[in-house]
Amino acid sequence: MIGVVDAFSDSYALARQKFLRGCLAAGLAVDSRPLPLPGAQGEQLAMDVALDGAADARRLLVVSSACHGVEGHCGSGVQVFALHDAEWRAKARDAGVAVLYIHALNPHGFSHGRRVTQENVDLNRNFIDFGQPLPVNEGYASLHALLLPDQWPPSPTDEQALNGWMAQHGLPAFQAAVSGGQYQFGDGLFFGGQAPTWSNRTLRELLRRYAGQAAHIAWIDLHTGLGPNGHGERIFAGRNDAAELARASAWWSGGGATPVTSMYDGSSTSAELQGLLCHAVYDECPQAQYTGIALEYGTEPLLEVMAALRGDHWLHQHPKAAPELAATLRDRMRRAFYTDTDAWKGQVISQARQAMFQAVDGLRASA
């Protein structure tokens, strides 16, 4: 066992060390896909993968972290804890479920404290068909200049205009316009990219390598930044398909957990999104029945998280900003996606562990 608090890390470099050590202690081989760019502390960046179970298992559970870079403080903690958790490992083994840990889907963002990839892309908006015309988000286009003004902090005039937009259209419309994904502003927020990113391509390779033979694939993708502090919302992560949603609800709504929510019917704190990561499973593992959620832990109020993201993107646009301002903006980003308290970490682990046990039960019952 490892202590709950000890499973979490202040930096990507330390998180990666703990993950690699956890795999070693568990006797698991690690498949590392290096990203040839420097980390924030000069460390090597990589997407690291370990399979706990048989390579030809029919039932596979994927547990992934850091789709959104900085959110990896949370997800990595869950993975490291699981690697040291003998009861959990026995549970999966006895059910014939292999567990694929994908550590740091977006290692650059994790290391540099950003939500986006090195391409300034929101990885969870990047899985669209780039052979088709790109979606147009007119709401975002009307807000871009207000979200990212020339000066930081923004002027009272800019903030008034932004508040005016929210008052006129409402907060849900604001959230949808900003966070729904946009494909026109390469330096903007929630940019889905104009081509598959390195993380997208690498994830697809890994799925072909490790999940190509599974008949049933469950996925828990770990996120932070939406909802009440410490609450893990189980957000259905699949296409708009009633049977798939029903299966996810049956697996993950019991045991005192709050019901699985869906962005398709307005029950989730998330706006409806395009280009979700789960599309990689449909594309690369068409043989499998897929059932997945994003486990989304609350940190700070929505508008504070948005303000932190605006500051982060502004800083990216203004790399010569005063060092004190840069440090303040980076701190704010980390707080927006990582509540660094023992209580929050305890809530994260207990809810993730429950969801993982439920996934194994769901997979075991699948024919």
Ligand SMILES: [Zn+2]
């Ligand atoms: Zn996220």
